[in-house]
Amino acid sequence: MRPNDGATVSASLWNATILIVDDDPGAVQVLARMLEDLGDVCVATDGQEALRLMASQRPDLVLLDADMPGLNGFAVCETLKADPELADIPVVFVTAHHSAEFEVSGFDAGAADYITKPVTAPLVRARVRTQLRIKRLSDELRRIATEDPLTGVANRRRFDTLIRRELAIAQRSGQPLALMMVDIDQFKAYNDHYGHPAGDGCLRAVAVAVASACQRPADLVARIGGEEFAVLLAQTSLPAAATVAGRILDAVAALDLPHHGVGAQARVSVSVGVGVVTLAGTALLAHPPDLAGTMDALLASADAALYEAKRSGRNRACALHVAGEGRHGVLLPGTDRVAWSTGTT
Numbered sequence: 531m532r533p534n535d536g537a538t539v540s541a542s543l544w545n546a547t548i549l550i551v552d553d554d555p556g557a558v559q560v561l562a563r564m565l566e567d568l569g570d571v572c573v574a575t576d577g578q579e580a581l582r583l584m585a586s587q588r589p590d591l592v593l594l595d596a597d598m599p600g601l602n603g604f605a606v607c608e609t610l611k612a613d614p615e616l617a618d619i620p621v622v623f624v625t626a627h628h629s630a631e632f633e634v635s636g637f638d639a640g641a642a643d644y645i646t647k648p649v650t651a652p653l654v655r656a657r658v659r660t661q662l663r664i665k666r667l668s669d670e671l672r673r674i675a676t677e678d679p680l681t682g683v684a685n686r687r688r689f690d691t692l693i694r695r696e697l698a699i700a701q702r703s704g705q706p707l708a709l710m711m712v713d714i715d716q717f718k719a720y721n722d723h724y725g726h727p728a729g730d731g732c733l734r735a736v737a738v739a740v741a742s743a744c745q746r747p748a749d750l751v752a753r754i755g756g757e758e759f760a761v762l763l764a765q766t767s768l769p770a771a772a773t774v775a776g777r778i779l780d781a782v783a784a785l786d787l788p789h790h791g792v793g794a795q796a797r798v799s800v801s802v803g804v805g806v807v808t809l810a811g812t813a814l815l816a817h818p819p820d821l822a823g824t825m826d827a828l829l830a831s832a833d834a835a836l837y838e839a840k841r842s843g844r845n846r847a848c849a850l851h852v853a854g855e856g857r858h859g860v861l862l863p864g865t866d867r868v869a870w871s872t873g874t875t
């Protein structure tokens with residue numbers, strides 16, 4: 531029977547995933563048996579396989595053999611730490627080397643801790659529990675820092691980080707980036723009629739509807755103001771953004787929420803402003819466009835298009851297109867509720 535170290539219950543309740551990487555299958559088996567009740571254990575026997583599993587499984591902890599043929603533990607650790615999506619995964623080196631110099635180079639490569647071979651169960655379990663505890667706390671802090679507590683979608687801070695990153699990617703790839711501002715119509719009247727707690731419930735329902743309309747894993751929905759949401763769609767052209775805007779209008783309409791603050795037959799609706807930026811080829815220019823300026827132009831376009839949607843009657847979407855550093859209105863064939871406009875700014 532496994533020694534009662536007091537952490538088994540909390541660790542397994544959290545359902546952590548632990549990746550063990552060692553080119554010696556016997557060593558992998560020994561470690562896996564020691565840790566099987568602390569989480570879901572997955573294994574890799576070389577560096578390339580380890581990197582693939584890190585990307586697909588997103589483990590909470592990696593136990594990494596430093597000496598492996600091919601891609602060794604240091605190279606694996608450095609690659610992991612250079613990837614912003616994976617850098618938060620803690621790495622514990624497992625090695626037969628005892629020298630202080632070797633340990634220091636492990637920490638320099640980004641390791642969180644060190645275990646020397648031959649391994650003993652109590653020590654391995656104690657070190658793994660400590661790292662899992664820290665990981666759980668840092669995950670929770672990250673969630674609090676990036677999530678809107680009322681609706682559960684991303685918050686303004688997360689949006690600000692991601693729009694900068696997506697613009698930099700769009701500049702390198704030449705692919706368009708779409709931004710939508712989604713604003714609940716006559717929400718002040720909703721709050722006045724039903725009260726603030728009901729208004730909060732309406733915000734939550736609209737957040738779910740907007741998120742359901744955004745179907746790609748990379749799509750980001752954020753609440754960036756009181757009753758305003760932003761949607762960031764990477765690699766998305768104006769016609770494709772139009773499709774998503776139409777789905778958002780339909781998803782909110784399908785909520786079928788009465789809005790008696792406006793009229794007996796009225797239902798909650800949203801207005802959508804779409805801005806799209808294309809920076810194709812600009813990364814190669816001697817003076818590529820300043821990304822902060824481009825971000826401001828994209829935000830201003832989506833805002834102007836939202837204003838146009840509100841001004842022309844609400845419960846509709848309008849669009850503007852930003853190309854390079856210039857801004858051009860684009861007129862697309864409209865449907866009954868996706869009414870495209872050049873906007874006037």
Ligand SMILES: Nc1nc2c(ncn2[C@@H]2O[C@H](COP(=O)(O)OP(=O)(O)OP(=O)(O)O)[C@@H](O)[C@H]2O)c(=O)[nH]1
Pocket residue numbers: 680713714715716717718719721725726727728729730733755756757840844
């Ligand atoms: N319940 C609730 N209401 C909020 C929250 N944040 C902002 N609001 C309200 O949202 C309302 C926004 O009203 P306005 O900016 O006047 O816009 P509107 O009434 O939606 O009118 P249009 O945008 O022109 O359709 C205000 O009454 C705010 O008090 C929130 O977190 N919860």
